[in-house]
Amino acid sequence: DAKTTQPTSMDCAEGRAANLPCNHSTISGNEYVYWYRQIHSQGPQYIIHGLKNNETNEMASLIITEDRKSSTLILPHATLRDTAVYYCIVRVQDSNYQLIWGAGTKLIIKP
Amino acid sequence: NAGVTQTPKFRILKIGQSMTLQCTQDMNHNYMYWYRQDPGMGLKLIYYSVGAGITDKGEVPNGYNVSRSTTEDFPLRLELAAPSQTSVYFCASSLWGSTGELFFGEGSRLTVL
Numbered sequence A: 001d002a003k004t005t006q007p008t009s010m011d012c013a014e015g016r017a018a019n020l021p022c023n024h025s026t027i028s029g030n031e032y033v034y035w036y037r038q039i040h041s042q043g044p045q046y047i048i049h050g051l052k053n054n055e056t057n058e059m060a061s062l063i064i065t066e067d068r069k070s071s072t073l074i075l076p077h078a079t080l081r082d083t084a085v086y087y088c089i090v091r092v093q094d095s096n097y098q099l100i101w102g103a104g105t106k107l108i109i110k111p
Numbered sequence B: 001n002a003g004v005t006q007t008p009k010f011r012i013l014k015i016g017q018s019m020t021l022q023c024t025q026d027m028n029h030n031y032m033y034w035y036r037q038d039p040g041m042g043l044k045l046i047y048y049s050v051g052a053g054i055t056d057k058g059e060v061p062n063g064y065n066v067s068r069s070t071t072e073d074f075p076l077r078l079e080l081a082a083p084s085q086t087s088v089y090f091c092a093s094s095l096w097g098s099t100g101e102l103f104f105g106e107g108s109r110l111t112v113l
Helices: none
Strands: A009-013 A018-023 A033-038 A045-050 A061-064 A070-075 A084-090 A105-110 B004-007 B010-013 B019-025 B031-037 B043-051 B054-057 B064-066 B076-078 B087-094 B108-112
Touching: A009 A018, A018 A084, A018 A105, A033 A061, A045 A061, A045 A070, A070 A084, B004 B087, B019 B031, B019 B087, B019 B108, B043 B064
Parallel strands: A009 A105, B010 B108
Antiparallel strands: A018 A070, A033 A045, A033 A084, A061 A070, A084 A105, B004 B019, B019 B076, B031 B043, B031 B087, B043 B054, B064 B076, B087 B108
């Protein structure tokens, strides 16, 4: 089972910052948080990942709480093309290091 | 670079038929994966490979087989198709395993009737 909990859906106005929360209260100290998104049943697209520190790239920012039990993905200026399902994933620390995917958050950007 | 290419994009099978989903990548990635995605759900790992000649089972391997004879290709074989295998199948590759970025194909939508 997925180790993360996300809201089923969210709305955001175009041009505003979209903040997507994720709870991962059972995360272990050496497990990373990954974010992917999937636009209209296309193949998922990598966004960002982090361990403890906040991370930023050209697509988004990832804010991880100090206790690491939750995180927030921030899309700073959402556009209509950001409408997608966003997946928060904890990389399970086992011998295979595989990703366990949940159902994600459906983010709808409104004009 | 084409990235990860999957064929076919769509296929309808009858119960009991067999078929192979093709996946090829041109990024010289060692790691390759096959996932399935059922409606409204996340992805589930079927099989993965860490290099040519090496494959291993994921979460849901029953009813499927894979091979990895070259770095580029990672075909998924469905034997004796069942309605429960109706799904969208995604192939992915990565350079550093799941530690780094996974690159996905566009998916293959399979219906078993």
